[in-house]
Amino acid sequence: MTLILADRVKVIEGIIDDLKECMIPNFFEECGWAAEQKYNRPGFIRSAITGVLITTAIIACFASRRKSS
Numbered sequence: 001m002t003l004i005l006a007d008r009v010k011v012i013e014g015i016i017d018d019l020k021e022c023m024i025p026n027f028f029e030e031c032g033w034a035a036e037q038k039y040n041r042p043g044f045i046r047s048a049i050t051g052v053l054i055t056t057a058i059i060a061c062f063a064s065r066r067k068s069s
Contacts, residue, residue, distance in 0.1 A: 018025045028034065036044045
């Protein structure tokens with residue numbers, strides 16, 4: 001578990017370093033989504049829909065909090 005946590009921290013540090021250099025990370029390529037789309041299309045579509053739903057729920061939650069304030 002410690003190694004997994006260290007890997008996630010390293011990923012976040014890499015994203016921050018990219019942003020410091022004014023370079024936008026290419027998440028699609030870096031996460032292997034092209035291969036996922038090519039070889040496991042149903043899994044890719046399921047993951048994409050899940051990500052969109054979670055993002056929409058978070059935005060809706062923040063929007064409703066802002067309106068009630």
